[in-house]
Amino acid sequence: xxxxxxLRSAGTAGPRAARHGDSLLRRMGRGAARPFRPPEDVxxxxxxxxxxxxxxxxxxxxxVSRPQGWAAESTVTAxxxxxFAHYRYDRVLALDLGPxxxxxxxxxxxxxxxxxxxSGAAIESDSFDDVAQCLAAxxxxxxxLPGLQREIAEGRLDAGxxxxxxxxxxxxxxxxxxxxxADASDGLNRAAQASAHAHVLVxxxxxxxxxxxxxAFDWMNANGAESLPSRIVVVFTEQSRRxxxxxxxxxxxxxxxxxxxxxxxxxxxxxxxxxxRIDPARISAATHAAATRIAAECLRRSL
Numbered sequence: 001x002x003x004x005x006x007l008r009s010a011g012t013a014g015p016r017a018a019r020h021g022d023s024l025l026r027r028m029g030r031g032a033a034r035p036f037r038p039p040e041d042v043x044x045x046x047x048x049x050x051x052x053x054x055x056x057x058x059x060x061x062x063x064v065s066r067p068q069g070w071a072a073e074s075t076v077t078a079x080x081x082x083x084f085a086h087y088r089y090d091r092v093l094a095l096d097l098g099p100x101x102x103x104x105x106x107x108x109x110x111x112x113x114x115x116x117x118x119s120g121a122a123i124e125s126d127s128f129d130d131v132a133q134c135l136a137a138x139x140x141x142x143x144x145l146p147g148l149q150r151e152i153a154e155g156r157l158d159a160g161x162x163x164x165x166x167x168x169x170x171x172x173x174x175x176x177x178x179x180x181x182a183d184a185s186d187g188l189n190r191a192a193q194a195s196a197h198a199h200v201l202v203x204x205x206x207x208x209x210x211x212x213x214x215x216a217f218d219w220m221n222a223n224g225a226e227s228l229p230s231r232i233v234v235v236f237t238e239q240s241r242r243x244x245x246x247x248x249x250x251x252x253x254x255x256x257x258x259x260x261x262x263x264x265x266x267x268x269x270x271x272x273x274x275x276x277r278i279d280p281a282r283i284s285a286a287t288h289a290a291a292t293r294i295a296a297e298c299l300r301r302s303l
Contacts, residue, residue, distance in 0.1 A: 019270045020282045045289070051296045052087035059170045060302040063196035065180040065189075066203060067212040072237045073202040074103030075272055076294075077179040079287070080200070081108065082280045083295035085142035090174030091128075093135075094144045095166065097180050097192055099152060104179045108138045109277040110146065117147030118157070118165055128172045145169065152188070159187035167195055175299070197302035198231050200294070205236040205265060206244035210252040217259050229260040231301050235294060238268040262301070264294050 064077040077094065085092040096104035105111065117123075120134030135143040145166070151157035157166075170176040180192050193199065201216065203209035213234055220228050234256055236249060253263035269287045272278065280288075 018274060018276065018279050018282050020284070045292065048292050048296045049087050052084065052292070052299060053089065054299060054303070056090075056174050056303070059173050059176060060197045060299065061170055061176045061178060061195055062198045062200060062298045062302060063178045063180050063192055064200040064202060065193075067201060067216045072239065072266075072272075073200075074098070074107050074179050075278070076200060076202045076235055076237065076266065077104055077177055078107040078278050079266075079283075079291040080295050080298065081142055081177045082139070082278070083291050084175045084177065084299075085139055086280070087292075087295075088141065088174055090141075091172060092142045093170060093173040093176040094138070094142065095176060095178045096144075096148055097152070097157075097178060097188060098149070105144065105146070106276065107278050108142075108144060110136050110138060110144050115146050117145055118151055118161075119147065123165065123169070131169065131172060143173075157188060159191035162188055162191045162195075196231070198233065198298045199228070200233045200235060200298060202235045202237060204243060205238045205247055205249060207247050209236060210247070210256075213256060217256070217261075227260075232261040233294060233297050233301065234261050234263045235266055236264070237266045239273070241268050243268075262297050264290055264297070266290050266294075 062080065064073050064080065066073045074096075077096075081092055081094040094104060094108060098104070115136045116134050118134070122130035123134045125131055132143070134145070136146045137143055148157060148166075151161070178192055178196070180189055201213060203213055217229060220226060234253075236252075249265055253265075256263050267284075267286055267290070269284045271282045271284070272287065283291075
């Protein structure tokens, strides 16, 4: 059934097949146990899929960032983009506003710009067929606006250009997922954050990661933004097995939820750890389930 099927794969396989997120033994065990799964294990993914298909009257924008330090925000952005594109019937757009080299493009299987991006002559057209010529297609229903890192590096993409050229593009899409990288305070990043209907904060599954979220929420309370956590989804990511053995995820999540935010954990995944193009058919079952739940929560909060 469409609602419970794996996320669609993007692109074609490379010379070496990427590793599966789950081991062969685990995949075989899950297949053998499938006929004996309790009904709720089958109905829950179907219910989430239906939530992700909820219609929107205007395009929703989800911004993904990290409070500080290195975190897998590009990985989370790509997983959300794949999840939205898989379940929804309208279009999904992915944007990478992170400084420096693009982290999102390689995760989506998009290398050097294969389309003109903002420099395209048809970017301001009222016809999606014209605008599509400026975009790079990832899968059915999922597009990327390429070349934004070059625009940022050359100083041609600031808050004004974002409002004038990038933001109007989102009207063609049901969901736009924006990789904002570091939670910086420059004009472009402030404009992206202000335009968001939901905000995802990505941190490592460590004590310092939890502390950084706590400091961010304290800053919001001190600066009159105490209502912002109601639009925030926190995602703790594991870059290695048992990344911080002393980290108490459940206690940290309970504290953060008191602010109004929702909290999820994205466990270690062998496929994601390769750092290359994400093949949704090869991520672990736990990653697939977590990405679907995070996407559904982002959509709920954006509405």
